[in-house]
Amino acid sequence: MSDAVSITLKADQLNLNARKVVKRLHESGFEAYLVGGCVRDLLLDKQPKDFDVSTNAHPEEVRDLFRNSRMVGRRFKIVHVRFGREIVEVATFRAEHPEEDHETYDSSHISEGGMILSDNRYGTFREDARRRDFTINALYYDPENEEVLDPLDGVKDLEKHQIRLIGIPEDRYREDPVRMLRAIRFRAKLGFDIEDETRTAIKEYGFLLQDIPPARLFEEVLKLFMSGYALQAFAGLINEDAFRWLFPDTQNLLAEPLNQKLIELALESTDTRIGNDMPVTPAFIFAALLWGPFLEERQRLIDEEGVTIYAANMEAANNVIAKQKLFTSIPKRFSG
Structure with a gap:
């Protein structure tokens, strides 16, 4: 042949x-x-x-x-x-x-x-x-x-x-927008570069990820963050402006360097555990990625509704998870 x-x-x-x-x-x-x-x-x-x-x-x-x-x-x-x-x-x-x-x-x-x-x-x-x-x-x-x-x-x-x-990137990303996440994941996994046209189109057509069912995006999040190269995957998502289509509330808080640093430390720890054949759970990944929105929502409940910190903890967690499920589903076994 x-x-x-x-x-x-x-x-x-x-x-x-x-x-x-x-x-x-x-x-x-x-x-x-x-x-x-x-x-x-x-x-x-x-x-x-x-x-x-x-x-x-x-x-x-x-x-x-x-x-x-x-x-x-x-x-x-x-x-x-x-x-x-x-x-x-x-x-x-x-x-x-x-x-x-x-x-x-x-x-x-x-x-x-x-x-x-x-x-x-x-x-x-x-x-x-x-x-x-x-x-x-x-x-x-x-x-x-x-x-x-x-x-x-x-x-x-x-x-x-x-x-x-x-x-043609536009056609291929419209066929299946998850290809944008796959490009970022392969770059993190293999240490390769993304070819210019393939990469440029990610920022232009990232909005198409809104068409993907939340259950499928949950699986893609696990592939990105639970395969041993979560830190590189996170950097790729940020660089290509794709993170906001997965975790919009967290994206809004990344202007504060400390919020991004906390996520990076958690993901680095995850990569280390995987490298040492130690278990990691989706619950930890989502807790790390949603910690900033949780703290903001908890403070809002305390300041605006006068609830106790214990009640605010429970309600803030429920509110943040419920909103996140609109973008990436979180099975109940991982969200309590």
């Missing part, structure tokens, strides 16, 4: 179950590759946490091949193939959007901001590559033929330590 790149990956770093899935799909006459972050990490000589598979087999066909599987997802159906406690995620090649203008989509599948709500259109390997978010994640590995397929020069961007969005 013309996209093949001559790079040798270490066989002992490849996940045995993911290889089994690819082999089974190949034997059944389908294309199948390891894809995305696992290939990127292997090329960076890092051990991947997860191994995903991409194929031209449709979800129903994948499910029929693996009795130990189930289909999940609404926006884009995928199949989880289970091996004990381990899951290999299998996704069908996605088709490109015609002219990126959404004309072929029913209006019920597009949000007012242009985000695609339903996306079960299947395509070819190259179409699938162009639908991925960043070039460094559009890398495919065929373990049977031991080839890395790189249709969009992702290897060059890896060598440049660069995060580059595939396609």
